[in-house]
Amino acid sequence: MAEQEKDPQWPDLTDVDRLIHEPARLSVMTILAAVKSADFLYLQRETGLTKGNLSAHLSKLEEAGYIRIEKSFQGKRTHTDCQLTKEGRQAFNRYVNQMRGALGTG
Amino acid sequence: MNERKIQEARQRAFRYYYEDGLVEIAVGAMFSVIGLLLWLYERVLAGGQYAWVLGIGLMAATVGGVFAVRRLVLKLKSELTYPRTGRVIYSEKAGRTGRWLLIAAALALAVGLLWVPGWLNTTATAAGGLLTIILLYMGSTVSLVRMQVAAVLPIAVGVLASYYGVGEILGFVAVFASSGVLLLVLGLLALRGYLARNPYVDDREV
Numbered sequence: 001m002a003e004q005e006k007d008p009q010w011p012d013l014t015d016v017d018r019l020i021h022e023p024a025r026l027s028v029m030t031i032l033a034a035v036k037s038a039d040f041l042y043l044q045r046e047t048g049l050t051k052g053n054l055s056a057h058l059s060k061l062e063e064a065g066y067i068r069i070e071k072s073f074q075g076k077r078t079h080t081d082c083q084l085t086k087e088g089r090q091a092f093n094r095y096v097n098q099m100r101g102a103l104g105t106g
Numbered sequence: 107m108n109e110r111k112i113q114e115a116r117q118r119a120f121r122y123y124y125e126d127g128l129v130e131i132a133v134g135a136m137f138s139v140i141g142l143l144l145w146l147y148e149r150v151l152a153g154g155q156y157a158w159v160l161g162i163g164l165m166a167a168t169v170g171g172v173f174a175v176r177r178l179v180l181k182l183k184s185e186l187t188y189p190r191t192g193r194v195i196y197s198e199k200a201g202r203t204g205r206w207l208l209i210a211a212a213l214a215l216a217v218g219l220l221w222v223p224g225w226l227n228t229t230a231t232a233a234g235g236l237l238t239i240i241l242l243y244m245g246s247t248v249s250l251v252r253m254q255v256a257a258v259l260p261i262a263v264g265v266l267a268s269y270y271g272v273g274e275i276l277g278f279v280a281v282f283a284s285s286g287v288l289l290l291v292l293g294l295l296a297l298r299g300y301l302a303r304n305p306y307v308d309d310r311e312v
Binding site for chain 2: 027030031033034035036037038039040041042043044045046081096
C-alpha cells in the first residue's frame with residue numbers, strides 16, 4: 001500500500017521532542033529557560049515533584065545535553081545548580097515554536 | 107502545556123525575587139536614610155559651615171545605597187530565602203525592554219511637567235512621579251499588587267508637598283521618607299508571611 005500523503009494544513013507533531021514534551025521535564029525546561037540557573041530546591045518546589053522523580057528527570061535532560069548540573073557543598077549540604085545548555089535552549093525554542101504553530105497561537 | 111502556561115512559569119520565576127519582601131526592605135531603608143539626611147540638611151545644617159558634609163553624605167548614601175542594596179539583598183537571601191525555597195540566578199538580558207520603557211516614562215514625566223500649573227511643577231512632584239513610575243513598573247512586571255498599591259503614595263505626597271508649598275528640600279524629604287517607611291512596612295509584612303509559609307528545609311540535598 002502506498003504511503004498516504006500528509007495534508008499540509010495539519011501540523012506535524014510526530015517529530016515533537018518527546019524528551020521536552022513530557023510534562024515534568026517541560027516544567028523544568030520552562031523554568032530554566034526563564035533564568036540563568038536554578039537550584040534543585042527551587043525546581044522541586046516549582047514543579048511539585050518528589051526528590052527522586054526530579055532527580056530522574058534532571059538526569060535524563062543532562063544525558064541529552066539539554067542541561068548542565070553543577071554540584072557543590074555548602075557545609076554538610078549538597079547543593080545542585082542547573083542551567084540550560086546552548087543545545088537545550090535551542091531545543092526548547094524549537095519545541096515552543098512547534099507547539100505555537102500547532103496550537104495556532106504564533 | 108500551552109504558551110500561556112509557559113509565560114506563567116516565566117512570570118513566577120521573575121516574581122520569586124520579590125516574594126520574600128527583602129528588596130522592599132532594603133530599598134525602603136535606603137529611601138528612609140536619604141529622607142533623613144535631607145531633613146538633617148534642611149533643618150540642622152543648611153547654610154552652616156558643615157553643610158557640605160551632609161551633601162557628600164547624601165551623594166554617598168544615594169550612589170552607595172544602590173550597590174549596598176543589591177549586596178544586602180543577596181546576603182539576606184542566602185541566609186533566609188535560599189535555604190527555604192531555593193536559589194535562582196536571573197539572566198541579565200531579562201528586563202532590558204522594560205528598562206527602556208521606564209526611561210521613556212521618566213522622560214514623558216519630565217516633559218509633562220512643563221504643561222502642569224506652576225505650583226505643581228516642583229522637584230517634589232517630579233521625584234514622587236518618578237518613584238511612582240518605578241514602583242508601578244516593578245509591580246506590574248512581577249504582578250505584585252502590594253507594589254502597585256504602594257506606587258500611589260510617592261506621587262500623592264509629591265503633589266501634596268507642592269500644593270502646601272513646603273519647599274524643595276522638605277518636599278523631597280516627604281516623598282522619600284514616606285515612601286521609604288511604606289516600603290519597609292510592606293517588605294517586613296511580606297517577609298513575615300514568607301517565613302511563616304516556608305519553613306527551613308533541613309535536608310542533605312538542595
